Amino acid sequence: METDGNGSMEESRSKLLLYLKLAFLAMEPSNCLLSLAIEAGGGCITQQVQNFIVKECFAKNMKETTMNNQAYIKGILKKVIANVESSSVCAEDCLYEELAHYLTIGGPPEENNIIYREISFLSSDLDGKDCSNSVNLVAALRCSSNMLEGDTGCSLWPSSLFLSEVILSHPEMFSNKSCFEVGSGVGLVGIALSHVGASKVTLTDGDMSSLANMKANLELNKLCLDVASDPMHPCAQKVECRHLAWELASKAELQDQRPDIVLGADIIYNPECIPDLVRVFSILLDNDSFGEDKREAPSAYIATVIRNLDTFNYFLTVAGKSMLSVVDVTAKTQVPNLLPYMRSYDRSSVHLLRVSLLSE
Ligand SMILES: C[S@@+](CC[C@H](N)C(=O)[O-])C[C@H]1O[C@@H](n2cnc3c(N)ncnc32)[C@H](O)[C@@H]1O
Incomplete structure (x- = not known):
């Protein structure tokens, strides 16, 4: 019974992580992404979820991006970091490194939208x-x-x-x-x-x-x-x-x-x-x-x-x-x-x- 329970919990967690990745690529609004990240972590953005966000999500997985895509990612990273820092979970270094990367490569959002x-x-x-x-x-x-x-x-x-x-x-x-x-x-x-x-x-x-x-x-x-x-x-x-x-x-x-x-x-x-x-x-x-x-x-x-x-x-x-x-x-x-x-x-x-x- 216990194995079944853990198995299905693991299954629903990996489903939520997939949803999180697809939501990033679809450029869902930040509040939707945060709630998916919290759900995938079982109530908070765990270190596992933070690592997943940095490794699996974001524009590097997309065929094409613009400065506007990068501005969106910077905004999301800032919100994820703020959420993690206000919770009892440790923030992973990779979140800050990723934010620093986007701050250095990206300029202001383009006017063409x-x-x-x-x-x-x-x-x-x-x-x-x-x-x-x-x-x-x-x-x-x-x-x-x-x-x-x-x-x-x-x-x-x-x-x-x-x-x-x-x-x-x-x-x-x-x-x-x-x-x-x-x-x-x-x-x-x-x-x-x-x-x-x-x-x-x-x-x-x-x-x-x-x-x-x-x-x-x-x-x-x-x-x-x-x-x-x-x-x-x-x-x-x-x-x-x-x-x-x-x-x-x-x-x-x-x-x-x-x-x-x-x-x-x-x-x-x-x-x-x-x-x-x-x-x-x-x-x-x-x-x-x-x-x-x-x-x-x-x-x-x-x-x-x-x-x-x-x-x-x-x-x-x-x-x-x-x-x-x-x-x-x-x-x-x-x-x-x-x-x-x-x-x-x-x-x-x-x-x-x-x-x-x-x-x-
Ligand atoms: C609300 S958008 C929907 C676009 C797309 N079908 C979608 O659902 O994502 C309405 C579309 O109808 C086109 N449209 C509006 N009036 C039109 C007209 N008189 N003749 C031809 N196309 C028109 C617009 O250019 C626009 O692409």
């Missing part, structure tokens, strides 16, 4: 109910710490984390399907779609700086932007990034796409854009315009946080008038938590909507 984050999605258990301890996908993302940069498209939003969890836990719904996303922002959903083997991935955004940042992210994740020009390219899959402003998109341009699945994360928030957004969905989901060359009716998934109920209801009204059926499928879609270490991510606030065009 660029940070690199690594979002690690864990695998779900066979029953799909819970996540295991193995990492299924790591998405390296160049993001802005300013939420409004690039018309909000340069930072990462909870809805795209949730939509990526849906894709990774239901790969059969997306593999071998042609997928088209609107308002893609940093491009995380496209990385998840490529990972599960979508036959074609098209990512779009109306903001040019978000589009440039999205392309940088696809390259960072070794996804090909254009294999058409190089048929011998070893990368089998093409991810296309297109400029698509909902208000400017022509009917012909949208009809040319013919996706099997349309996706969107956190795109219902500006009432002024809603009529154009609904028009884009209506055209992309219309199966009738293809004459004899018919295919299975496309469907759409939108992940959204309802920030303003009036705006959301306005979306439902405009969608209804355009013969779009919008069903909240959050409760009936089993989506295991693949990001249990991201304590700042409130997945309960995200809804999954299934959208389809009603036939007349």
Whole structure:
């Protein structure tokens, strides 16, 4: 019995240490990291946890970093040291050495707000109910710490984390399907779609700086932007990034796409854009315009946080008038938590909507 107890305690400690490392790489807020470090130490940041932080966490494990990443690490180190010094635990020398290192190499934070984050999605258990301890996908993302940069498209939003969890836990719904996303922002959903083997991935955004940042992210994740020009390219899959402003998109341009699945994360928030957004969905989901060359009716998934109920209801009204059926499928879609270490991510606030065009 005792061995079992110790064994499972050891197991949960190593799980918490893994979460701590992944939370560092995802650049979770300092309060979330401190609480994970305290939990991993069983109530305080033990010497073992301090050593783990210095050896296993931090930017030296990341593909890319900026001065802003280093400023973040300095801030975290200072908080860990303050916490340890105010407790009865001895502070390890390596914490001070690491802080001194970052103080000497790093200058002030850069003004461009660029940070690199690594979002690690864990695998779900066979029953799909819970996540295991193995990492299924790591998405390296160049993001802005300013939420409004690039018309909000340069930072990462909870809805795209949730939509990526849906894709990774239901790969059969997306593999071998042609997928088209609107308002893609940093491009995380496209990385998840490529990972599960979508036959074609098209990512779009109306903001040019978000589009440039999205392309940088696809390259960072070794996804090909254009294999058409190089048929011998070893990368089998093409991810296309297109400029698509909902208000400017022509009917012909949208009809040319013919996706099997349309996706969107956190795109219902500006009432002024809603009529154009609904028009884009209506055209992309219309199966009738293809004459004899018919295919299975496309469907759409939108992940959204309802920030303003009036705006959301306005979306439902405009969608209804355009013969779009919008069903909240959050409760009936089993989506295991693949990001249990991201304590700042409130997945309960995200809804999954299934959208389809009603036939007349
Ligand atoms: C809140 S962000 C969400 C980004 C990303 N989907 C995510 O969840 O992380 C909204 C995105 O929609 C894009 N967007 C907003 N209005 C748009 C419009 N009229 N046409 C095209 N894209 C638009 C923005 O540029 C931005 O990338």
